[in-house]
Amino acid sequence: MHIVIMGCGRVGSALAQTLEHQGHTVAVVDQDPTAFRRLGSGFGGRRVTGVGFDQDTLREAGIEEAGAFAAVSSGDNSNIIAARVAREMFGIENVAARIYDPRRAEVYQRLGIPTVATVRWTADQMLRRLLPSGAEPLWRDPTGGVQLAEVHASAAWIGHKISQLQEETGVRVAFLTRLGEAVLPTSQTVLQEGDLVHVMMRTDQVDKVEAAFAEGPEEGGH
Secondary structure (H helix, E strand, C coil), rough: EEEEEEEECHHHHHHHHHHHHCCCCEEEEEEEEHHHHHHHCCCEEEEEEEECCCHHHHHHHHHHHHCCEEEEECCHHHHHHHHHHHHHHHCCEEEEECCCCCHHHHHHHHCCCCCCHHHHHCHHHHHHCCCCEEEEEEEECCCCCCEEEEECCHHHHCEEHHHHHHHHCCEEEEEECCCEEEEEECCCCCCCCCEEEEEEEEEEEHHHHHHHHHHCCCCCCC
């Protein structure tokens, strides 16, 4: 996948190097050309000098071929503008913005832009929003037999009831994160685009559950 990163500070450069090591192509955008020194001589991706929410700059960075966009500059406003341009002008689905002010982060989550507030920043959180897949364990019971995990559900599950998801995958959906709010689902709750699904499951069933979430509902299921 091609990924565009706006901001070549400590976070942006680390993210770029991690993604490149994972085999992705990466372009990094920054207004300050000296910032690219953080990438090191071994970085093989594009270095684009310019404003990260400028459409021509983004095109130079390959946004039209990109599968994901991360806005991790030092400015909240720049990050959110750039994230919205990537999502709304170029149709990038996997977009994430780093926000310093947690109150703002909540507002932007409601706009449908996944945010990572600096106080809870981890590279893993940003990576999960750019490359959603598999299960991310959040908690395990003392025996290790049961775990709470965030599991990526394929788009095929959108519009289907949580009750069907549970029945076909063998998990218990503990809660959803929807537009930045935690939601306790009922038997009638339907999965919507952008929902993060948090499930309780047996640890020895993780591979099976990941596969079922990735494949979508069984034929004829409603």
